[in-house]
Amino acid sequence: MPVYLLCLILFGLGLYCILRKRNIIKMIIGVVIAQYAVNLFFVLISYTDPVPQAVVLTSIVVGLSLVIVLIALAIRIYEKYGTFDITQIKDLRE
Amino acid sequence: MSAANLLCLFIVIPLAGGFLITWVGNRAQRFASYLTRVLTLGQLLTAVGLLVVVNRHGMLVYSTGIGKSTMGISLVLDGLSVFMSVIVSLMAFLIAIYSVDYIERFTSTWKFYALFLFMIAGMNGVIMTGDIFNLYVFLEITSVATIALIAFGVERYQFEAAFKYAILSIMGSFFILLAIALLYSFTSTLNMAQMAYVFAHSGKTHIGMMISVLLIMGFGLKAALVPFHAWLPDAHPSAPAPVSAMLSGVLIKALGFYTLCRIFYNVIGVTPAILGIFMFLGTVSMLVGGLLAIGQWDIKRLLACSSISQMGYIFLGIGLATPLGVLGAIFHVFNHSMIKSLLFLNAGAVEYATGTRDLKKLGGLNQKMPVTGITQLIGTMSVSGVPPFNGFFSKLIIIIAAVAAGRLGYAFCAVVASLLTLGALMKVVRYGFRGPLKPELAHIKEVPIGMRLPMEVLALGCVLGGCLLIPGIRELFLGQAINVILNGKNYMHLVLQHFV
Numbered sequence: 001m002p003v004y005l006l007c008l009i010l011f012g013l014g015l016y017c018i019l020r021k022r023n024i025i026k027m028i029i030g031v032v033i034a035q036y037a038v039n040l041f042f043v044l045i046s047y048t049d050p051v052p053q054a055v056v057l058t059s060i061v062v063g064l065s066l067v068i069v070l071i072a073l074a075i076r077i078y079e080k081y082g083t084f085d086i087t088q089i090k091d092l093r094e
Numbered sequence: 095m096s097a098a099n100l101l102c103l104f105i106v107i108p109l110a111g112g113f114l115i116t117w118v119g120n121r122a123q124r125f126a127s128y129l130t131r132v133l134t135l136g137q138l139l140t141a142v143g144l145l146v147v148v149n150r151h152g153m154l155v156y157s158t159g160i161g162k163s164t165m166g167i168s169l170v171l172d173g174l175s176v177f178m179s180v181i182v183s184l185m186a187f188l189i190a191i192y193s194v195d196y197i198e199r200f201t202s203t204w205k206f207y208a209l210f211l212f213m214i215a216g217m218n219g220v221i222m223t224g225d226i227f228n229l230y231v232f233l234e235i236t237s238v239a240t241i242a243l244i245a246f247g248v249e250r251y252q253f254e255a256a257f258k259y260a261i262l263s264i265m266g267s268f269f270i271l272l273a274i275a276l277l278y279s280f281t282s283t284l285n286m287a288q289m290a291y292v293f294a295h296s297g298k299t300h301i302g303m304m305i306s307v308l309l310i311m312g313f314g315l316k317a318a319l320v321p322f323h324a325w326l327p328d329a330h331p332s333a334p335a336p337v338s339a340m341l342s343g344v345l346i347k348a349l350g351f352y353t354l355c356r357i358f359y360n361v362i363g364v365t366p367a368i369l370g371i372f373m374f375l376g377t378v379s380m381l382v383g384g385l386l387a388i389g390q391w392d393i394k395r396l397l398a399c400s401s402i403s404q405m406g407y408i409f410l411g412i413g414l415a416t417p418l419g420v421l422g423a424i425f426h427v428f429n430h431s432m433i434k435s436l437l438f439l440n441a442g443a444v445e446y447a448t449g450t451r452d453l454k455k456l457g458g459l460n461q462k463m464p465v466t467g468i469t470q471l472i473g474t475m476s477v478s479g480v481p482p483f484n485g486f487f488s489k490l491i492i493i494i495a496a497v498a499a500g501r502l503g504y505a506f507c508a509v510v511a512s513l514l515t516l517g518a519l520m521k522v523v524r525y526g527f528r529g530p531l532k533p534e535l536a537h538i539k540e541v542p543i544g545m546r547l548p549m550e551v552l553a554l555g556c557v558l559g560g561c562l563l564i565p566g567i568r569e570l571f572l573g574q575a576i577n578v579i580l581n582g583k584n585y586m587h588l589v590l591q592h593f594v
Contacts, residue, residue, distance in 0.1 A: 012269075018261060031264055038271045045279040051165075052278065055227050059271065062234045066264055069241050073257045080250045091251040092258075092328050 004045055011037035024074045024084045026065065035063040097147045100140060101156040101222055103463065104179070105232075107216035109132060112208045119204025124169050126204035132392020134190045137214075138183040141176065148176045149300055154156045155224070155592040163387050164285040164593050170224035172585065173574025177424070178221040178352050180571075185344045186214050188548040189237060193336040195544040196446060200334070206246060212239040213340065217348045224589060226274055226361075227284045230267070233316070235348060237263045240345065244333045255332035262325040263281075265427050266315035273308035276301060287589035290361045309357055319409065320379040323402050327386065330401065331394035335442020338394055342401040343435035347427050351408055359412075359582035369413045376409030377507045384514030393441040393451045393522055397434065402517055403511055403550055404430045410508060411492045417580060424490035428475070429559055436507060436552035437473040438571045439520075440466055443541045443549065444526065446497040455523065458531030463540045468551040476524055476556040478516035484559025491577055518536045 016039055019031025039056045046052055074084070081089050096319065111133045119126040148154060148171060159166025171179070178302025189418050190210070197203045216236030223229045241263070245256035279285060281299050283293040314324040330341050354372075383403030390396035400526055408430070441465045443449050444459065460467035476483035479490070495503035540546070562571055578585065 015265075023255070027261065031261070034265075035113070035457070038268050038275070042278075044277055044336065048191055049282075050286065055278075055284070058231060059462065062231060063240075065238055066234065068202070069238055070264075070454040070559060071262055072258070073241070073253055073260060075234075076248070077253045077257060080253060089254050092254055 098154040098156040102338035104218040108211040112211035115208040126207035134187040141183040168224040174578040177575035194549040255328040259329035270312035289588035330398035339435040339438035343431040372413030376406045380511035381408030387518035419495035426488035431437040453525040457527040474519040
């Protein structure tokens with residue numbers, strides 16, 4: 001049981017990072033942490049069963065591709081806006 | 095070769111086409127657009143053929159597992175899937191024709207076509223898969239392609255919109271994956287039909303409620319239901335017009351509406367509480383989307399807000415869960431995909447001709463762009479539910495169903511939202527197309543035939559769309575999809591027949 005709680009705390013940390021941090025790179029790190037927490041939860045529910053392991057392997061690859069897209073976007077945003085600060089990036093909120 | 099073997103081609107061929115384009119598209123300039131048009135036309139013809147096959151012989155199941163095992167990934171094509179498949183294929187084909195001229199002004203157009211095909215492959219996968227984790231994977235394929243397409247114009251604000259969409263979409267995916275983990279821990283299978291079997295024989299459980307909440311959060315975000323709608327008014331207008339048409343017309347329905355229907359009606363089973371949530375969120379979406387739309391001055395942003403409102407109608411319809419309500423919802427899915435694609439293509443035509451989407455800078459376009467003016471008027475009338483256009487019939491059915499079910503408050507809200515939509519869309523016609531021509535717009539020309547043709551076809555579809563309700567045609571196209579939702583428990587029996 002404590003393992004699940006720790007997993008939940010990890011997920012909460014990831015979500016906190018996504019929602020509260022102003023730096024885009026820190027938000028992406030939050031995405032990665034939350035992704036790990038979900039994968040960990042999937043493995044924890046039955047670690048003697050091969051299916052969750054196969055599923056988590058796929059899920060890690062999917063997560064990797066998403067993180068690559070996010071980082072590519074972050075690089076282009078930095079080129080255009082000259083900042084990683086999400087509160088400075090507000091062309092759509094005038 | 096049986097028809098079921100065709101199902102994997104819906105996923106394999108667009109993926110292979112996308113990779114082929116990335117391989118040779120750089121060297122052969124015209125190849126990418128030809129290939130996309132040919133592939134989407136082939137997919138449309140196959141989908142229409144399969145519509146007839148499914149109507150005659152029932153569900154098609156393609157399994158990659160060895161023998162009769164449900165361990166492998168299975169693809170399932172039933173009435174609802176084939177209905178969505180026809181919508182995806184039809185819109186993809188028309189938008190592929192439209193893109194040829196529109197996308198000329200961007201550099202490296204082949205990347206657009208490659209991403210477009212990946213998006214179609216992902217959506218085909220989502221609507222045909224019979225395995226819940228596979229659904230998640232296709233969802234992510236679609237998301238990645240969509241994020242890249244939103245940022246395709248490489249303007250400042252497009253990256254911002256793409257990043258916002260990416261973060262919110264990924265958070266939605268986390269909740270979906272958590273729900274899948276819980277589903278697996280409860281049922282020990284990833285096959286949706288077997289899951290449905292376990293749920294049908296387990297009685298009322300608390301974990302079912304927990305999973306439902308996670309799934310409504312995750313897929314509700316993809317469907318842009320109101321508390322989760324913040325990404326849509328930014329993401330949909332930022333994309334190039336053909337992609338906006340695909341996103342608002344098809345993607346939110348394939349990723350949001352279809353998945354919620356499939357999982358709640360066919361797998362977990364609906365409870366009055368979940369139906370209540372659908373109806374309430376749908377009604378709130380209708381009103382909030384309508385109010386947001388009226389305040390906008392950017393054409394595409396206005397249309398995107400109106401999409402939120404129209405998704406609300408669809409969820410009100412399926413939330414009622416009466417035969418009439420579901421008929422209205424399914425019909426509105428088809429109608430809205432046509433209308434909203436038409437309106438976004440029109441907005442793209444205006445942007446192509448004038449270089450702006452700001453209504454304050456436009457005016458009197460009817461004099462220079464008569465075809466776009468007429469199709470815009472048809473789209474406006476249709477989306478706000480003016481007879482005899484197709485939007486009128488589906489909205490009328492939803493409102494009558496709400497009254498028949500005794501939900502008078504919801505029916506009243508639906509009428510009010512319809513008026514809000516009319517107001518918002520008439521604003522585009524009034525400020526953009528009527529009135530005196532602005533002097534700085536004197537040199538503009540009507541868009542080329544390649545862009546006009548899809549708009550005219552869609553406008554014709556809006557005028558004649560009501561014919562789908564004629565008995566005989568209704569059973570073929572809408573009836574099958576409605577049966578899948580109304581007789582939700584049949585899904586597991588029909589699929590599991592193929593494995594015993």
